[in-house]
Amino acid sequence: MANQEIRIVVTAPTFGSPFHISMIENFKKLFKPEEMVLRSVTGESDIQRERLRLALEQTRPIALIAMDIRPDPDIISIYRAAKVPIVLLDEEAAGVSSIAIDNMKGGHIAGTYLISKGKKKLAIVSGRTKVKGGFNAEQRLKGFQQALREKNLFIPQGGMVEVMQYSREDGLEVMPNLLTLGVDAVFCAAGDNCAQGLLSVARDRGVRIPEDVAIVGFDDLLIAQLSTPALTTIRQPLKEMAQAAYTMVMLQRDEILNNPQKMLFQPELVIRKSA
Secondary structure, three states: OOOOOOOEEEEEOOOOOHHHHHHHHHHHOOOOHHHEEEEEOOOOHHHHHHHHHHHHHHHOOOEEEEEOOOOOHHHHHHHHHOOOOEEEEOOOOOOOEEEEEOHHHHHHHHHHHHHHOOOOOEEEEEEOOOOOOOHHHHHHHHHHHHHHHHOOOOOOOOOEEEEOOOOHHHHHHHHHHHHHHOOOEEEEOOOHHHHHHHHHHHHHOOOOOOOOOEEEEEEOOHHHHHOOOOOEEEEOOHHHHHHHHHHHHHHOHHHHHHOOOEEEEOOEEEOOOOO
């Protein structure tokens, strides 16, 4: 590594989500500008596979940090043969290191808290669960469902909604149907930005938050503190996760290449006014 130019490829399906934007901002504080190369690998599995291969051939990095991506075994083998370790964020795959929050626990915390506030008809707005890169969404859903089962509750028909962009617009689109369904709580596992859309629709329709409908987000972005009402949410320690990825690829490169590590951070409930 002493004779090799330091270059880290950071990749994601898209860099437009709040999670990815926040992680990139944290990485910019850790890596020098010339050390970090951003590569989007959006697309179907075969396209994603080809773009990961090209990232290795064209960039010749010393490591790959992949967010919300689960590389195929053949890609993992190609990178390993090139002695380039892979660190996954919010995903898991055999043979590579991973850094994540305990998403299942986060979903369980959200469900348990909403139930403790007397809520009985709970919905969830989630990212897509049955796709590559849907690991965290699936884990949050499982944890939420477990919390409900423990109290003999269930998500009503139509109360489990999946969105693609994790955006405010997603929240604006799905909230009217949830209100028509008569839910009294929504866990926005799709993140704080999406939760802003839920809050906006509720305000416009005169729905009292949290009396009529309580809302819990995920991430604890700055917007959660600034929203009206301020958003109760599950905090992801994004700064600490970025630091862990930096340490792995810059200081533990040989170690994680031979012995991949799994680092799991703990979620934290941040109580504000929305629930």
